[in-house]
Amino acid sequence: MVFIATLEFQEKALWPVMMLLAAIAVISVAITYWKMPELRGWRLGAGLIKLLGIVLLLLALLEPVLEEKVAKKGANFFINLIDNSESQGITEEGASRSRSDQVKEVLDQTGDGQWQEELKQRFKVHNYSFGERLLRRDDFAKLNFDERSSTLQSALADLRERYADKPVGGILLMTDGNISGFQADAGDLDFPAPVYTVNTAEGTAGRDSTIRNVAVTQSIFEDSPVAISADIVSNDSQGTNVAVNIYDEAGTKLETQTFKVPTGESVESVKSVRFSLKPEEPGVAFYKLEVVQEGAEAEATLKNNTQYVVVNREKGPYRILYVAGSFMPSGKFLNRAISQDKQISLVRLIRVARKEPRFEFLSREGEDTNPLFRGADADATTDASYDQPVLKRLGVVDENELATGFPMVAKDLFQYDAIIFDRIEADFFRSDQQSLVREFVTKRGGGFLMLGGNHSLAYGNWANTPIAEVLPVFIEGDMRYPKDVLDRNQGIRDGRYPEGPPPRFEQKFDLTREGWLEPWARLRDDRASEELRLANSPTSYVIGEIGAPKPGASVISSYQIKGADGTLYPALVTQSFGKGRSMVLPIAGLWRGNIGNRERMEDIYKFQRQLCWKLIADVPRPVKTEIVLDSSRFPPTARIQTIVNNREYDPMSDAAVEITVTDPNGDTQKIEGDLSLEKPGLYTAEFSGGQEGIYRATIVAKDSENAIIGETEVGWVVNPGLEEFQRLKGNAELLKELSARTGGEVVKLSEVDALAKKLEKKSVPVMETKRSPLWHSPWVLILALACFMAEWGIKRWRGLP
Numbered sequence: 001m002v003f004i005a006t007l008e009f010q011e012k013a014l015w016p017v018m019m020l021l022a023a024i025a026v027i028s029v030a031i032t033y034w035k036m037p038e039l040r041g042w043r044l045g046a047g048l049i050k051l052l053g054i055v056l057l058l059l060a061l062l063e064p065v066l067e068e069k070v071a072k073k074g075a076n077f078f079i080n081l082i083d084n085s086e087s088q089g090i091t092e093e094g095a096s097r098s099r100s101d102q103v104k105e106v107l108d109q110t111g112d113g114q115w116q117e118e119l120k121q122r123f124k125v126h127n128y129s130f131g132e133r134l135l136r137r138d139d140f141a142k143l144n145f146d147e148r149s150s151t152l153q154s155a156l157a158d159l160r161e162r163y164a165d166k167p168v169g170g171i172l173l174m175t176d177g178n179i180s181g182f183q184a185d186a187g188d189l190d191f192p193a194p195v196y197t198v199n200t201a202e203g204t205a206g207r208d209s210t211i212r213n214v215a216v217t218q219s220i221f222e223d224s225p226v227a228i229s230a231d232i233v234s235n236d237s238q239g240t241n242v243a244v245n246i247y248d249e250a251g252t253k254l255e256t257q258t259f260k261v262p263t264g265e266s267v268e269s270v271k272s273v274r275f276s277l278k279p280e281e282p283g284v285a286f287y288k289l290e291v292v293q294e295g296a297e298a299e300a301t302l303k304n305n306t307q308y309v310v311v312n313r314e315k316g317p318y319r320i321l322y323v324a325g326s327f328m329p330s331g332k333f334l335n336r337a338i339s340q341d342k343q344i345s346l347v348r349l350i351r352v353a354r355k356e357p358r359f360e361f362l363s364r365e366g367e368d369t370n371p372l373f374r375g376a377d378a379d380a381t382t383d384a385s386y387d388q389p390v391l392k393r394l395g396v397v398d399e400n401e402l403a404t405g406f407p408m409v410a411k412d413l414f415q416y417d418a419i420i421f422d423r424i425e426a427d428f429f430r431s432d433q434q435s436l437v438r439e440f441v442t443k444r445g446g447g448f449l450m451l452g453g454n455h456s457l458a459y460g461n462w463a464n465t466p467i468a469e470v471l472p473v474f475i476e477g478d479m480r481y482p483k484d485v486l487d488r489n490q491g492i493r494d495g496r497y498p499e500g501p502p503p504r505f506e507q508k509f510d511l512t513r514e515g516w517l518e519p520w521a522r523l524r525d526d527r528a529s530e531e532l533r534l535a536n537s538p539t540s541y542v543i544g545e546i547g548a549p550k551p552g553a554s555v556i557s558s559y560q561i562k563g564a565d566g567t568l569y570p571a572l573v574t575q576s577f578g579k580g581r582s583m584v585l586p587i588a589g590l591w592r593g594n595i596g597n598r599e600r601m602e603d604i605y606k607f608q609r610q611l612c613w614k615l616i617a618d619v620p621r622p623v624k625t626e627i628v629l630d631s632s633r634f635p636p637t638a639r640i641q642t643i644v645n646n647r648e649y650d651p652m653s654d655a656a657v658e659i660t661v662t663d664p665n666g667d668t669q670k671i672e673g674d675l676s677l678e679k680p681g682l683y684t685a686e687f688s689g690g691q692e693g694i695y696r697a698t699i700v701a702k703d704s705e706n707a708i709i710g711e712t713e714v715g716w717v718v719n720p721g722l723e724e725f726q727r728l729k730g731n732a733e734l735l736k737e738l739s740a741r742t743g744g745e746v747v748k749l750s751e752v753d754a755l756a757k758k759l760e761k762k763s764v765p766v767m768e769t770k771r772s773p774l775w776h777s778p779w780v781l782i783l784a785l786a787c788f789m790a791e792w793g794i795k796r797w798r799g800l801p
Contacts, residue, residue, distance in 0.1 A: 053787030078123035083175035167765030176201035177731030181631025194744035201730025220520035316343035442578025447615030452544025453588035477547025544586030623710030635690030651681025664693025
């Protein structure tokens, strides 16, 4: 803000006298010139000039004083803030000197411009540089422009804190605007004083290639579960060949993609690349992206040609509880499929026989247990009685797991990540067990899948049960199934089967629009191959009758019954429910017709594995950790945030969280997580590491009895050079916005000398009033005499008396 000077009169009491004298002067001059001959414009002009001289003399008698607001000398602070990072060493295209050399010339006190001395005459000048940190300097003679990061955001935050109670007149900021770790929601770049920005990178930096916008996408597609994409930005490289390599952590080159920068008018060219990978082992893995440009020695810098990428595929084991109403081939094939995945274990609870009424002739005298349990390994404490079903446990970790059948309390059920029901009726479960399954999905965040078949879905009496609320379809409803399907299902409900061989329902399967967008729902990596596979899918003997999908549910796959009216029926439906996910696969017996065909059986196994991975993909673990990396300061700070839950998946407030961090040299450091007040069960710790490379952290959570609750691993990368040289052109837009928001302005390097003079009348916290009396100023008398002499000269020139 610029203040406008005001004019004050000391002898205000003389105003009436002055007005009277002015009126007399006007009348006298008018009479004098009215009597002159030849009424022309020259006579009017001469009269007005004479009146102006008289008015100036009369005003001088009122003792006028000019008052203006100016900055009080030495009362305000002014900050010079210079970017000392490596990017200042870039030499722009067509320039003979680097940016740093040009900045040094402006800062050199021995040169022609003495703008710093002029600032010191009006302000208390403090000099700072920033790069990896904010540093106070007596002068700028020792700037070397070699710091690896531009922490402007933290520098301004520190200055805000240091000068919070001090009057600051402004900041002169010299930088290219490329900020490390810029966070728009962390206080922005606001400063409570005008910031006058000088963009040191106004031109182009010449030929260069860099990596931007790296993204990691993880899916459950078994063949390539990880996709890494990036944009390769090439500047001033038209017609140049570029290669993009990707390496694993051991340095082995996995793949190379090449392209040629198109020839055109655009200086900046962007090419997107994508790599599909299948990590050999789960957990944290690091990959290195490298861009190599033909004639790399001509690039402006090579520090932005490499970037590390972190991929975190959480380790298992994931445990799935499979509950079946009888020994079925589907369960055998599911177990065979999952056995090929080291990260998933299938725990099976299979009903061998239903409840039996007790008949005395079936047992020995005094025997109360079901003789079906009798065997070499019989145990009187675990044998089922006549009023209990006979259950078989497979894949359990010890003799206590599922010893009493399906779990009845949360801590026993919540140890699993997903539950699969296969041809089991609702009456097998108690009402509290069904409610526990619903809680397993909503609170635990687990996955739940119900398979179609005998005693399942509608003909398992699942309607109006707590589990029916979880399912993504309505159990009952008119879906216009063919009569053969309805008759067979009704027979199953009545406990009988139609006479003769069971009808074989031929289907035509296809993925829905949503299904095509889900990698886990596909078994081939291209659409043509997948469509061919679906066209050759086998038929099924069992079609589960269900109602319509619920609102919000996603139909992944559908089928038509050949020979029917072409109605599409849901074949695979899923939905999010609470914190978890539920799915329904109403068709059973898909394995029929595939036995003996190895390729088709492998497809079934692959589909079952991907289906199970979808169930458990988003299931919360007892210990979950994420990294928040703050690069706005150097060294960057990794905030390690860990959520710890107990066996009932309630947040734990008494856990011990031990964190072991491994730096790029392989050295380890142990730290502890502290309980945070931000969120229940949240433990946080911070680690700062400035060494370039990859970092790993292993987190182990223990309960009050020192028993391990869970263990996880995370990783992050420190690469300050990449951030520093992301944009060689500079960020003029950000500097312009910073100046506008703080009330400053953008100044060119060549205009810095003139800035000190502009600041004299700018608004600052501490101002003073400058009074300049005009009544004794020689300029007033000189101007009055000039008016009289001009009037006399006009009269002599025109021959007036």
